[in-house]
Amino acid sequence: MPIVAQSTETTDWVSRFADEVIEESERRAPGKPVVVASGLSPSGPIHLGNLREVMTPHLVADEIRRRGRRVRHLISWDDYDRYRKVPAGVPGIDASWAEHIGKPLTSVPAPEGSPHPNWAEHFKAAMIESLAEMGVEFDGISQAAQYTSGAYREQILHAMKHRGDIDAVLDQYRTKPKQAGKKQQKPVDEAELEAEEGSGAASEDDGSSGSAGYFPYKPYCGNCEKDLTTVTSYDDDTTELAYTCTACGFEETVRLSEFDRGKLVWKVDWPMRWAYEGVIFEPSGVDHSSPGSSFQVGGQIVGIFGGEQPIGPMYAFVGISGMAKMSSSRGGVPVPADALKIMEPQLLRWLYARRRPNQSFKIAFDQEIQRLYDEWDKLVAKVADGSALPADVAAYTRAVGTASGELPKTPRPLPYRTLASVADITAGHQDQALRILSELDPANPLSSLDEARPRFDRAESWINTHVPADQRTVVRDEPDVDLLKSLDEASQRSVRLLLDGLADNWSLDGLTHLVYGVPKVQAGFPADATPKELPPEIKTAQRSFFALLYHLLVGRDTGPRLPTLLLAVGQERVRTLLGE
Structure with missing residues (x-):
């Protein structure tokens, strides 16, 4: 059954944004579906900080959908971005992957043993699976497919024709000092997961100026496939473009009206897409919202493409607690799949829904997860007896399902800390776990572990992967x-x-x-x-x-x-x- 939000009674941030987005959509494109957008770069594991880039517009889109309006949530996969570096801690790769730096992500081999055809598809697949488990509906757009199919050809030619106007906008910021440098790496248990590489902005590149002038477009080399190229000439009438590759020395002259092996630089690419897709709502991370950054500059460039800047809330970083036991296979940076192994999708959705985008919060992988589950269960009880506050009811409603219906849930949601203790003590013995859980309430005994799943499985996974061996419970064999x-x-x-x-x-x-x-x-x-x-x-x-x-x-x-x-x-x- 679809869940109908009590939008007239809710006072949460999602409803307020939905009101604003609907009003703006009616002004810009009356009668058309509302368009909200996210951007993710599959340059490596797409972590829980990047998930806020998706959850913020997802929740707004879902509220709009609950109100009976048509809405599209676009996720742009920035899989035509350049491969910038070899990420640490990714299994199946080694230093030899450095030879691919500068190529589009779709031209980089996937890690050894991956069933996917390239680097981008490998990391996209994990995120797509997690989003499905969380009930996130979206329309995925591969930027590699868009560029190589010629979908943006007119926009590229338009940008090249108006390169002087674009250059003038960008030049206002080139001499300004950067507002913030790269953050120093923090210990993983305190790490803030910044959307540095996952929000669609793999770099803040704004194009190159040389003896031939400024160009907002970069071709990938026809020989080595890398973007270490310099445009040496361009003719607006014929669209003839010449470039040289500083990596391999290759030179080529092409007609841009027929050439599809390159892309607009990021600070031009993003506003071009706002106009192309008619985006009304798209959030951006703190790193894209400072003076001179891509979101601010994009607001001026988007007009060159005949569009308007989306309503764009800045979202704060997501922190992680308890990463000491995190598998080093991901370099200590957890992805949504890691969280979904130890918590149900409803809890993870709730963490993003209950905080305004500009509020930071932490996702617990340590003992704090037990307190979070206690808090969640108390909220569930308050919603059931009608004592919860309207904003808390709204966050609960957004957590347990979407406009399409409720997410699958645990039939008998026993306390997480109890399940974790039982999983700890029984060490994988399912029969023993069932015996203990059936004795919790003799008047209403558990007849099968399936009644306690998937919550029991999540608690067991947490015990096995995030509780150090010296903190595990071992019952004495003999009396002391x-x-x-x-x-x-x-x-x-x-x-x-x-x-x-x-x-x-x-x-x-x-x-x-x-x-x-x-x-x-x-x-x-x-x-x-x-x-x-x-x-x-x-x-x-x-x-x-x-x-x-x-x-x-x-x-x-x-x-x-x-x-x-x-x-x-x-x-x-x-x-x-x-x-x-």
């Missing part, structure tokens, strides 16, 4: 006899009280009540006494009791939540390890 013998009378009594209550409290809620209640009972209070009825010393006694149980069960001061741990160990083994 020395520790049991050393217990004082009070500690022995606390263990006895726990053992006596196991049978009658063998459920998640029951064991929670039991482990917190033992220190209360020992101090002379009822087991169900509230914190307000108890002196502060009870909290200290509870911490000491918990530490004792952890030592007896797993040989450490801490571990998974005790009720979950007890269920996981099993009643018989708990009794053995606690000395019964």
